[in-house]
Amino acid sequence: MIGLLNGPFKCITIVALAALAVPAFSCDWTVNKTTDPMTDAVTCWVSSASAKVSFYRHGKDRPNVYNKSAYSESWLMIRVDDNKAISMGENAYTRQKALDELLPQIRTGKRLRTTFNDYPERQDGDAQICNLPKLLDACNS
Template sequence: MKFLTAAFSLLLVSSPVFSCDWKISKTRDQMTDVVTCAVTSAKAKVSFYRHGKDRPNVYDGSAYSESGLRIRIDDNKVISMGDNAYTRQKALDELLPQLKSGTRIRTAFDDYPEYKEGDAPLCNLQKLLDAC
């Protein structure tokens, strides 16, 4: 029994810890009462947001409009978010269903002078987006 307890303790110490850091924030426009909701992860380095009843969109927080945001859910192919409305909508068509079934999100984008990468579990992201 001591051996099993020691082995289990060692396993716990050597296992990576994946904590959820998705946070939700809502703001209401005083003139229109439209709610803008954002779900953000510092580990993933992205925010998903929804303005009113619009579908969710994604933002990387870069200071530059053309950051080249790339997202990968689990081991699926990389999705390039695109910097114009047409390519972004096509990318969202691919990305949003993957958020429902995925477990991990990885991101990469340029934020001159840095190249940033994020890696986080999806955890409760979909529930938070549904609550927006």
């Protein structure tokens, strides 16, 4: 192997090793819209199994975020690229303040990571942002 690093394959070997160090991300954001038959209010979900999170909007309400925990939404942290992690808070006020900080980062970011407690263990998500801003915009209409 040492001989290969000194020969013509040096560059190829280094690139291959660097590729192994980079985590693989998926672009698996999906949209699900439903219409309430009594009020005609549209609920729109944009979800990623890799990120383990969903953004949603009910009617004209402000956007919100929901994790895949079986127990609660508390302790959800979201990080876009190398920005500081944002705690989504445990009540509507702190969650909306956090979303006000998070949504602009999503518009310019490339990677979204999440973490939350889901008893008995912590869950972590990791996904490309890719088409998420466009899908969130589609939920506004």
